[in-house]
Amino acid sequence: MVVDPRRFGRRTLLRGAGALGAAAFTASLTGCTETGAGQGAKSGAGTAPLLTVASEQGSTLARNFNPFAASSRWAARFCVYEPLMIFNHVTGALEPWLATGFTWSQENTVLTMKLRDKVTWSDGRPFTAEDVTFTFDLLKRHKGLIGYATGAVANYVEAVRAPDAGTVEFTFKKAYTPALHDIAQQLLVPRHIWSAVADPVTHTNPDPVGTGPFTLTAFRPQMYELRRRDGYWQPIAIPGLRVPTYAGNDQINSALVSGQVDWGGLVPDPDRTFVAKDRRNNHYWWPRISDIFLFVNTTKAPFDDPAVRKALSMALDRRKMVDIAVWGKSEPANAVGIARDAYPGWIDESLTSAHAGLVTRDVAAANAALDTAGLARGAGGRRTGKDGEPASFDLVVPSGWTDFVAVAQIVTQNLAEVGVTVKLRTIGFDQWTSAVYNGRFDITLGPGERGASPFGYFRAMMSSFTRRPVGETSNLNFHRLAVPEADELLERFATVSDAAEQRKIGRGLQKLFVEVFPAVPLYEQPEWGAYSSRRFTGWPDAGAPYAPLRNSPRFPTPLLVYPKLKPVA
Amino acid sequence: MSFLLRRAAFYAVAGFVAVTLNFLLPRLMPGDPATTLFAGYADQLGPDDLASLKEAYGLSDAPLLAQYADYLRSLLGGDLGTSLSQFPTPVTDLIRDGLGWSLLLGTVSVLIGFTAGTLLGSFAAWRRGSRFDTLVPPLTMFVGSFPYFFLALLVLYLFAVRWQALPQGHAYGMDVAPGLTPEFLGSVATHLLLPATTVALVSVGAWVLSIRNTMIGVLDEDYLTMAEAKGLRTWRVMGHYAARNAILPTVTSLGLAVGHVFSGQLLTEVVFTYPGLGNQLYAAVTTHDYPLMQALFLMITISVLAVNFAVDALYAALDPRVRGAATASS
Numbered sequence: 001m002v003v004d005p006r007r008f009g010r011r012t013l014l015r016g017a018g019a020l021g022a023a024a025f026t027a028s029l030t031g032c033t034e035t036g037a038g039q040g041a042k043s044g045a046g047t048a049p050l051l052t053v054a055s056e057q058g059s060t061l062a063r064n065f066n067p068f069a070a071s072s073r074w075a076a077r078f079c080v081y082e083p084l085m086i087f088n089h090v091t092g093a094l095e096p097w098l099a100t101g102f103t104w105s106q107e108n109t110v111l112t113m114k115l116r117d118k119v120t121w122s123d124g125r126p127f128t129a130e131d132v133t134f135t136f137d138l139l140k141r142h143k144g145l146i147g148y149a150t151g152a153v154a155n156y157v158e159a160v161r162a163p164d165a166g167t168v169e170f171t172f173k174k175a176y177t178p179a180l181h182d183i184a185q186q187l188l189v190p191r192h193i194w195s196a197v198a199d200p201v202t203h204t205n206p207d208p209v210g211t212g213p214f215t216l217t218a219f220r221p222q223m224y225e226l227r228r229r230d231g232y233w234q235p236i237a238i239p240g241l242r243v244p245t246y247a248g249n250d251q252i253n254s255a256l257v258s259g260q261v262d263w264g265g266l267v268p269d270p271d272r273t274f275v276a277k278d279r280r281n282n283h284y285w286w287p288r289i290s291d292i293f294l295f296v297n298t299t300k301a302p303f304d305d306p307a308v309r310k311a312l313s314m315a316l317d318r319r320k321m322v323d324i325a326v327w328g329k330s331e332p333a334n335a336v337g338i339a340r341d342a343y344p345g346w347i348d349e350s351l352t353s354a355h356a357g358l359v360t361r362d363v364a365a366a367n368a369a370l371d372t373a374g375l376a377r378g379a380g381g382r383r384t385g386k387d388g389e390p391a392s393f394d395l396v397v398p399s400g401w402t403d404f405v406a407v408a409q410i411v412t413q414n415l416a417e418v419g420v421t422v423k424l425r426t427i428g429f430d431q432w433t434s435a436v437y438n439g440r441f442d443i444t445l446g447p448g449e450r451g452a453s454p455f456g457y458f459r460a461m462m463s464s465f466t467r468r469p470v471g472e473t474s475n476l477n478f479h480r481l482a483v484p485e486a487d488e489l490l491e492r493f494a495t496v497s498d499a500a501e502q503r504k505i506g507r508g509l510q511k512l513f514v515e516v517f518p519a520v521p522l523y524e525q526p527e528w529g530a531y532s533s534r535r536f537t538g539w540p541d542a543g544a545p546y547a548p549l550r551n552s553p554r555f556p557t558p559l560l561v562y563p564k565l566k567p568v569a
Numbered sequence: 570m571s572f573l574l575r576r577a578a579f580y581a582v583a584g585f586v587a588v589t590l591n592f593l594l595p596r597l598m599p600g601d602p603a604t605t606l607f608a609g610y611a612d613q614l615g616p617d618d619l620a621s622l623k624e625a626y627g628l629s630d631a632p633l634l635a636q637y638a639d640y641l642r643s644l645l646g647g648d649l650g651t652s653l654s655q656f657p658t659p660v661t662d663l664i665r666d667g668l669g670w671s672l673l674l675g676t677v678s679v680l681i682g683f684t685a686g687t688l689l690g691s692f693a694a695w696r697r698g699s700r701f702d703t704l705v706p707p708l709t710m711f712v713g714s715f716p717y718f719f720l721a722l723l724v725l726y727l728f729a730v731r732w733q734a735l736p737q738g739h740a741y742g743m744d745v746a747p748g749l750t751p752e753f754l755g756s757v758a759t760h761l762l763l764p765a766t767t768v769a770l771v772s773v774g775a776w777v778l779s780i781r782n783t784m785i786g787v788l789d790e791d792y793l794t795m796a797e798a799k800g801l802r803t804w805r806v807m808g809h810y811a812a813r814n815a816i817l818p819t820v821t822s823l824g825l826a827v828g829h830v831f832s833g834q835l836l837t838e839v840v841f842t843y844p845g846l847g848n849q850l851y852a853a854v855t856t857h858d859y860p861l862m863q864a865l866f867l868m869i870t871i872s873v874l875a876v877n878f879a880v881d882a883l884y885a886a887l888d889p890r891v892r893g894a895a896t897a898s899s
Contacts, residue, residue: 052743059838059848060666062658070606070622071656144625146610150618201625202657220747221666222739222844242743247842247851250722254730254737430857431599433608473604473619 048567049535050225050242054252054264055551060221061245065208067187068138068145068200075243077187078551078558079226080122080210083148084113084132084168085184087452087555089289090545092344094184094452095560098127098211099168102184104497108175111183115166119233121190122215129162134191136160136170136183144201148555149186152179175495177502181452185555213562214240237566238536257282262536263551266528268402269327274530281534285541285549286326286526289342290450291333292404294411294520295436296443298481299470302375302386303442306517310358311369313520315418317361321410322523325403333521335359336510337461340524343454348507355514359521366418375420383419392421393442396435399426404445407522411443436478439470446478447525450554453502455493458509461518462486481518527553538564576881580874587870592640595862596633602653602857603628626656640863649867650860654852660864663849670740671845675834677761678768679826685769686776687819691812693777694784706777713774721767721840728763736760738842764841768834772826776819784815821880 055074065076084099099113119127137160139145139153149157156176161169170183190209197203208216213236214226227240246252249266256264257277267274270284296303296312303309318332331340335355338347357365370383375391378384385391395412397404405426412422422443427435435441449460460466460476467482468474486509493505529549531539540547540561547560603623607614614622631639643650649660689709693702712720729737736742742756787793788811796806835847842848846865853861 058654059852060663060844062652062655062663064655064658069656070610070626071654142625143621146607146614146622151614154618154621202651204657218746222741222842223743244739244743245842245844247738247839247848251738251840251842254725258730258733258737260737428599429608429855430601430605433604434599434601437604437608475604475607475614475619 048239050227050240051238051536051565052242052244052260052262053551054244054246054256054261056243056245057248057252058245059247061219061224062204062221063206063219064204065216066200066203066205067189067208067210068147069204070146072205073224073243074552075214075216075224075226075241076205076208078556079214079241079562080208080212080216081187081189082211082559083185083187083556084115086557086560087181087185088547088557088560089342089450089452089555090287090540090548094181097559098188099184102180104177104180108177108495108497109172111170111172111180113168113170113184115168116233117166119211120231121192121209121211122229122231123190123193123209124231125190125192127188127190127211128165129168130165131188131191132168133160133162134195135186135188138189138194138200139186142200147186149179149182152176152182157183177497178451178453178455178494180497185452187556212559234563236563238562239567256530256532259532259534262532262534264530265551267530270329270530271327278532278534281532282530283533283539283541284528284530285539285545286329286528287341287545287548288330288339288524288526289548290525291337291339291448292325292407292522292525293333293337293446293448294443294522295446295479296520297439297441298479298518299439300442302373302391305373306515307369307373308375309517309520311366311373311418312415312420313358313517314360314362314369315366315414315420316520316522317410317414318359318523319361321407324406324410326523326526330524330526332523333359335514335521337448337513337519337521338454338457338510342450346454346503346506348510351507351510351514358514358517361414363417370418370420377419381419382421390421392423394425395422395443395445396425396427396432396441397445398429398432400429407445411445437473437475439468439472439474439478439480441478444478445522448519448521449476452555454506454509455490455502458486458506458513459490461513462516463490465490479519481516483512483516485512486516533568535568536565537568538566540564572885573882576878580878584871584874587874588641588644588867589637591863591866591870592637594866595857595859596636598854598857601628602859605857606653606656626653627651628653644867649864652853652858652861654856654858654861660860663861664846664864664868667844667846667849670843671834671838671847673757674761674764674768674837674843674845678765678834678837679772679823681765682769682772683776683819683823683826686773687780687812687816689773690777690780691784691807691815694781694788694815695807695811697785697788702781706774706781709774709777711774713771715771717767717771718836718840720771721764721837724763724767725840735763738840740844760843764834764837764843768837779822780812780815780819783818784811787811787815790814821883825876825880 061073064072065080066072067076067081082098084097086095086097088095098116098119100116102111102113104111115129121127136149136153139147139149156172156179157170158173159171163169193209194200213228213232215229216224217227218225223242223244225240225242228236228238246255252264253267255261256267257274267284274284275282296309298304322328322330322332334352335358336347336352374386375383378390383391395408397408408424412424415422436444449457451457462481462483463486464482466474466477467480470480489505489508489512493502496502527548527550529551531549533539540549546564548557551558607619607622652658652660652663655663689705693706696702725737728735736759739760740757741747741753741760745753745756747753793806793810796810835851837843838845838847839851849861850865853865
């Protein structure tokens, strides 16, 4: 058949284009129809405003409220489901939540938690010890569920029992007290619903039922809403939350600055770009709970030598890093790599002051130390390796991480001043994780572990538990270093539950850290948090530091904030 | 007929090559999905937990050839797989969410650019040498040569942040429930205005130039002199006699422009947080989401191939010489 040209007039063609537009429009409507879960999804004029949180990033949101999934919605982990207790890293306290308290047995092998009375699930059913045992059983039976207790359940917990409806008992294979924080913060799911779920790994849990203060009332691919529910175990004054998604930080910041967002995260140079726009209402608070480190690959010469790591450290200008990377809103790191606000009372001040020279810029001392370590200066003042060959190292950081890139530039300048040639390479984030997690790099930057006690931090820094051979994935021990003394100290730490005794062992670990110097502490990393008091008050800040301000933190601390917030009348 | 058949065969081969490249390209990128996916949980998981998660999420270390066979098999069954970055949501669900918005944004911006460009270009040609003609086409070319990212951010800053006249992003307002209501349609329109206009601004220069140049050729034709001699009104001569004849070559480029809707507006969607496929592609690439990337690349290549085929067919229909050449050579 030959197409008859006369049947394809120009007019037809143009009309066809119009029809295509109309079809596209209809498709866009049917693709995005309202999928609200309950009634009450209406909002806007006439009702009290919802608290808008900028905590979702990405293109379109998939309706996944599975609290065990790597890619579930923010609200599943910070609004709907609750843990037994919450570690408040601003006060250092383990706050009672669904459990009112805990006790350890004599040998620290049995942990007993007492549950709060009159807690209900959002469908009205009571919350009992059965739900707790069920959740931990679920974690044990299904590999691939992510939770705070995933590691503890796989490695240490032998049995979880409910002697009565208000008590749960965790029995350990052997004493391992750091598991307290992992177990206490595990988000709990209702047995009467999840026992019917065939595969919890792939379950999307579109209509979550939790013990938390809010329930999902509307879900659209670009935004979802949660409303305060009846029967929550403590009073809540705010009517609910609205969670839009944003393509990235730039979009979040412009929404925050123009007053559309009540609770946000990182605002670059906040005094100038955010606070100055509305001094009365725009605020930020950046407590510091972890350090940024320079990690060197200790499986490669000359980085296997502690003296070299210390010499490099003395060449670095930390004040300049703080000024450029975090707008002067932080402090250079101390010699043990523990941020000042992180673990109140843990830092051995006499040790950090005695070793302050390790983290203070002193070019002459750095040069002398490098000379002693056998890295002689060659042509053009450039140092060679111990084998006499010219040495050059790559420093990799994820492109787009502007603070890391700025710090990396300072590092390369500082090290060039002492004759060490370092080339900065910015690579994609996924390329970076792959290189660094598998030990295929020379030098990089990264954060220290941010656990509930320094145990996790030191275990990541120098234990054989986290160290893997090059090529095997280790997400914690980038630099690939382990010392037997650290293993011994950590082992002892894990068997005691007394805080004073743990602190004493912690001092031993700090002493070991300044000797071995597994990684180079640079500066204390602020926890980004910004808020507007235009519609809601009662936020945590430097004047009322009752909880961290960060809305996507390491721990479920936003739950501590909701009960304190009040709508502005 | 044989011309169309041969074109169809060519597109089938091109389609197969595209499908294979779709499979290979994401895997040639440095990095792997597992470490990216679990990087956010580094503090919560030990190295051993990571291995069991990899297994549960179906991230295989199988040889590339075996993975390729799996991929072809599921593709033939219409199964595009499960997204990794939004695990365990099926890729088709994600695409369904974004497709409508991408088509809407693409069609509207192409139509705005095409209509404005055709009007401005034909007017400039009609008033050849006038002040309008010396100013407007260079101006549109100037705007069009701006880096798109810069232009979009500038427009976003001025209209949405500084003056707050238009929304900063998303496809419709937070307070409007989707449905066929005037509020919703109005909200969709205001949210569409900035992204569609910026795309149109960048593309309008090309349309202006192409219609202006063809129209100048048409204006010398005898039938125009004839039309003027008949005493027809200027607008009628310009619109019905000159522009309609000059528009033909432009219409074929219009088809191609629609074909590039998905790939071309990635930046627009990212800047304006528009929930389309471009935004999803960006997210998929940054999170190493192989299945989502593959599906989106597949959609892009298939739509470009399909539109090209349609244009070929149209050419054959519109221009007898194309068919003649095909028959002569066979």
